[in-house]
Amino acid sequence: MKRRNGIRGMIIFLILIFMLVGYYFYLSNRTKTSGEEEEETTKVQEVLLRDLTKNYPASPKEVLKYYSELTQCLYNEDYSEEELLQLADKAMELYDEELASYQSELTYIESVRADVAAMKADDIQVSSYKTSSSTDVDYFTKDGRECARLFCTFTMRKGTSLASIEEVFIMRKDEAGHWKIYGWQETDAGMQGTGKVE
Secondary structure (H helix, E strand, O other): OHHHHHHHHHHHHHHHHHHHHHHHHHHHHHHHHHHHOOOOOOHHHHHHOOOOOOOOOOOHHHHHHHHHHHHHHHHHOOOOHHHHHHHHHHHHHHEOHHHHOOOOHHHHHHHHHHHHHHHHHOOOEEEEEEEOOHHHOEEEEEOOEEEEEEEEEEEEEEOOEEEEEEEEEEEEEOOOOOEEEEEEEEEEEEEEEOOOOO
8 A cells, every 4th residue: 555655656746747847848938939929120120220320330431331221221122101211311311411401301202202113113123232442432622521432333133134333422521520422423334234224
């Protein structure tokens, strides 16, 4: 009798241990699963997370790189109306005050919206971009202001066709020492590619 009670007690004890260990693993895995279910940030959200008041790009090349990331997001990604406004605001923060003064914020947003709609309607995306190397940035002074000239080549894709557009950007330093985009235009090289993107 005593032997039976001892075996029964041992079995009950082992069952309790297995239940505790099983419950511990259940809780551990449930916590991991709920953490994995968190939404990943989109490319648009990643670009918008940059606080330009605390983390403004340090060089003309970095300004152009961030501007190109914004451009890719505008023309390639899906986003809400609120995110469109935020992307446009971020781009405006990179513009020289003189460039920004040429049009109202409302006119600028409508212009961006129209450009994006036209590109998306034609199924054209900004596939990639390449900025001048740091050593290829041309620094000069104009009207007592520090300026910089550099290039960016945007590769556009429509289906299997690729074309590249080279643009020259002029930047100048503001009073806070930040490089701001003063203007840009397509270079004489124009559009080159493996297929015409229209």
